[in-house]
Amino acid sequence: MEYADLKGKKVDMIGFGTYKIGNGEVEKAVETALETGYKRIDTAVMYANEEGIGRAINKSGVKREDLFITTKLWTDVKTPEDVRKSVYGSLERLKTDYIDMLLIHWPTEYKNEVWRGMERMKKDGVVKGIGLSNFKIHHIEELEKEAEFYPEWNQLEIHPYFQNTETVEYCRKKGIVCEAWSPLARGAALNDETIKKIALKYQKSAAQIILRYDIQNNVSAVPKSTHAERIKENIDIFDFSLTASDVEEIKKLETNKRLYRDPDNHGF
Numbered sequence: 001m002e003y004a005d006l007k008g009k010k011v012d013m014i015g016f017g018t019y020k021i022g023n024g025e026v027e028k029a030v031e032t033a034l035e036t037g038y039k040r041i042d043t044a045v046m047y048a049n050e051e052g053i054g055r056a057i058n059k060s061g062v063k064r065e066d067l068f069i070t071t072k073l074w075t076d077v078k079t080p081e082d083v084r085k086s087v088y089g090s091l092e093r094l095k096t097d098y099i100d101m102l103l104i105h106w107p108t109e110y111k112n113e114v115w116r117g118m119e120r121m122k123k124d125g126v127v128k129g130i131g132l133s134n135f136k137i138h139h140i141e142e143l144e145k146e147a148e149f150y151p152e153w154n155q156l157e158i159h160p161y162f163q164n165t166e167t168v169e170y171c172r173k174k175g176i177v178c179e180a181w182s183p184l185a186r187g188a189a190l191n192d193e194t195i196k197k198i199a200l201k202y203q204k205s206a207a208q209i210i211l212r213y214d215i216q217n218n219v220s221a222v223p224k225s226t227h228a229e230r231i232k233e234n235i236d237i238f239d240f241s242l243t244a245s246d247v248e249e250i251k252k253l254e255t256n257k258r259l260y261r262d263p264d265n266h267g268f
């Protein structure tokens, strides 16, 4: 495993994504992920699967302090009191007494008020880290004007076709951990001819090449799968390195077009 530096704390670069895995199926998937060696689980209130994840964690026998659980506040959270209620709901469903990283799922006009609530939860120790998701540079700058604690994390749409370079570089300069959501472009990048050619050269899968590219770019990632062999494959990327010329080739796949929603106009 390679690690992100979270204010001096080492955090696994690869976590397990759980979007669109329902409560029933997620239990098995997270059990498999934990058996395979994942320590970091990414969920959100919106995914409606925290209960299944809680069951898997409790069955697994992995010590809580060895895990890193991220969850996210949905866009209906508008006040510090809403934050408190949302976090306590997550804790109950996840059957745990703290969250490692709490993110604002999408920026809204209430983000600064929501951040105040998150800062309170951090001071109370119920939430260890606070961060963002889908925040562009201007959203971060609007937030920092009133923030007491600087954001620690930003989870963004990042894959070979939309590498989000400007925001990634900004976050890096500011010491914010940058994380790729939909790192495989939900499977769309796996049939790319350039990626497949590079995969052949290293005798790795297309998914492994993309995830390795992220790690070498200091971007953490949360690939999702419900298949045991893919779950295993996606974390097995630490025994090789891409050459500078292969990195350059993947860099050129940039289209500057998002495949998913624009944070300025997400409609949630």
Ligand SMILES: NC(=O)c1ccc[n+]([C@@H]2O[C@H](COP(=O)([O-])OP(=O)(O)OC[C@H]3O[C@@H](n4cnc5c(N)ncnc54)[C@H](OP(=O)(O)O)[C@@H]3O)[C@@H](O)[C@H]2O)c1
Pocket (backbone or CB within 6 Å): 016, 017, 018, 019, 020, 042, 043, 105, 133, 134, 155, 156, 180, 181, 182, 183, 184, 185, 186, 187, 190, 205, 207, 208, 222, 223, 224, 225, 226, 227, 230, 231, 233, 234
């Ligand atoms: N913050 C946000 O707004 C936001 C938005 C979207 C996602 N996320 C997070 O990011 C995570 C990952 O994103 P995602 O789930 O949208 O997409 P993804 O991880 O890019 O891709 C998942 C898709 O790729 C397939 N897949 C995974 N590993 C594979 C492999 N090794 N070989 C072949 N196919 C493979 C999966 O199929 P199977 O499952 O059938 O194996 C699934 O169809 C989410 O689960 C969620 O935790 C966050």
